[in-house]
Amino acid sequence: MMTICLLGASGSIGTQTIDVMLKNPQDFNLLAFSVGHQTRKIRGILNHFPNVKHICIQDKKKLSYFKKAYPDITFYDGDEGLNQLIVNSNAQMVVNALVGFVGLKPTITALENNKIVALSNKESLVVGGEYINKLLAKGKGKIVPIDSEHVAIAKCLMVDDKDIDKVIITASGGAFRNLTRDQLVNVTPEQALNHPNWKMGKKITIDSATMVNKCFEIIEAHYLFDLPVEKISTILNLNSYVHSLVRYNDGTYRMEVGKPDMRKPIKFALYEGLIDYQTVVSDDLDSIKNTTFAPFDEKRYPVVALARKVIKEKGTLGAVFNAANEEAVYAFLDHKIPFLAIEEIINKCVNEHTNIAHPDYETMRKVDLLTRQKVKQIVEGGNR
Ligand SMILES: NC(=O)c1ccc[n+]([C@@H]2O[C@H](COP(=O)([O-])OP(=O)(O)OC[C@H]3O[C@@H](n4cnc5c(N)ncnc54)[C@H](OP(=O)(O)O)[C@@H]3O)[C@@H](O)[C@H]2O)c1
Numbered sequence: 001m002m003t004i005c006l007l008g009a010s011g012s013i014g015t016q017t018i019d020v021m022l023k024n025p026q027d028f029n030l031l032a033f034s035v036g037h038q039t040r041k042i043r044g045i046l047n048h049f050p051n052v053k054h055i056c057i058q059d060k061k062k063l064s065y066f067k068k069a070y071p072d073i074t075f076y077d078g079d080e081g082l083n084q085l086i087v088n089s090n091a092q093m094v095v096n097a098l099v100g101f102v103g104l105k106p107t108i109t110a111l112e113n114n115k116i117v118a119l120s121n122k123e124s125l126v127v128g129g130e131y132i133n134k135l136l137a138k139g140k141g142k143i144v145p146i147d148s149e150h151v152a153i154a155k156c157l158m159v160d161d162k163d164i165d166k167v168i169i170t171a172s173g174g175a176f177r178n179l180t181r182d183q184l185v186n187v188t189p190e191q192a193l194n195h196p197n198w199k200m201g202k203k204i205t206i207d208s209a210t211m212v213n214k215c216f217e218i219i220e221a222h223y224l225f226d227l228p229v230e231k232i233s234t235i236l237n238l239n240s241y242v243h244s245l246v247r248y249n250d251g252t253y254r255m256e257v258g259k260p261d262m263r264k265p266i267k268f269a270l271y272e273g274l275i276d277y278q279t280v281v282s283d284d285l286d287s288i289k290n291t292t293f294a295p296f297d298e299k300r301y302p303v304v305a306l307a308r309k310v311i312k313e314k315g316t317l318g319a320v321f322n323a324a325n326e327e328a329v330y331a332f333l334d335h336k337i338p339f340l341a342i343e344e345i346i347n348k349c350v351n352e353h354t355n356i357a358h359p360d361y362e363t364m365r366k367v368d369l370l371t372r373q374k375v376k377q378i379v380e381g382g383n384r
Pocket of ligand 1: 034097098122199
């Protein structure tokens with residue numbers, strides 16, 4: 001039985017992770033979890049998982065209430081509480097379903113403590129991919145991806161990892177896939193939150209509309225599969241039925257095909273890939289029924305070129321790319337900036353940054369903070 005510490009239990013991935021664990025109670029034992037502001041979800045989770053002995057909440061002010069209500073449980077708070085939760089709960093696996101930069105330190109802490117990390121928090125690898133891979137190379141812990149695209153690639157490579165021409169990450173195109181760039185000028189947060197295929201947290205839904213999510217996935221693929229940037233490409237798959245593909249040197253493609261449902265890749269990650277699965281082989285993409293492919297036009301989404309720069313130049317560029325995006329996304333959601341300003345702000349911050357090679361966590365954190373301050377000034381000063 002795998003013992004689990006679930007970070008971000010109240011979110012979209014966290015809730016679906018709980019669904020998978022409840023369907024397979026013989027295999028998983030939840031020992032610890034965290035929530036952010038949605039503390040009302042704690043009671044329901046505890047009803048399902050009586051073995052939980054450690055909980056982290058974001059807001060210190062709510063601690064005394066919960067400590068009184070559940071005297072047998074140890075409570076932690078804030079960012080540091082997430083690290084204490086990982087160490088003190090002593091679970092074998094940490095599922096990181098946090099959103100944003102806040103997920104990076106827990107990933108590092110989990111690996112340093114030799115945990116298996118089921119990683120949904122994309123920002124960990126975008127900001128700290130180089131640092132995390134160094135820890136893995138020293139034999140510290142293990143990462144299994146949760147993202148559907150990377151699980152699909154992992155499945156294909158587990159069947160055949162020889163003579164690879166490239167991996168191809170599929171993109172749904174997000175909420176605005178049928179609009180021209182000119183039509184993107186006045187789109188609203190409410191329109192951007194209306195994703196055609198997936199029901200996800202707010203930030204990743206906006207990231208899908210801007211294509212920053214695809215940028216993140218290209219960066220993740222680079223670090224997870226040790227692939228040079230030239231061997232990672234993208235394709236539009238409008239109904240999200242093909243989760244990603246591997247193209248081999250003989251011209252054949254292997255892919256994972258199926259209804260979009262995050263519980264499948266989550267289950268694959270929780271079982272560390274040790275479950276039955278199927279991939280499909282084809283030498284002609286057009287022949288695959290019920291799937292619609294279209295070329296991914298990287299000129300329409302210039303932010304993808306920045307992701308490739310982040311991979312090539314490494315250092316603190318990932319921290320800048322991520323922090324600029326996080327702040328800009330929340331400013332857009334607050335109606336402070338227009339949609340296309342998100343991309344402009346990332347571009348400005350990445351291109352004006354003086355890169356620092358091989359950063360440690362403290363350096364990444366400082367660059368994250370400075371970039372956020374810069375974005376706030378840009379947003380408040382209207383100075384783009
Ligand atoms: N959703 C998907 O289908 C999907 C698919 C692939 C990858 N991902 C990735 O998975 C991650 C999670 O995405 P999501 O869609 O599940 O996001 P979400 O629904 O917004 O959930 C995020 C979780 O993190 C918690 N959280 C946020 N900020 C926190 C902080 N400062 N301290 C402590 N906890 C905090 C939230 O707590 P509260 O809600 O209680 O405040 C919530 O539990 C992201 O990196 C995303 O890109 C998501």
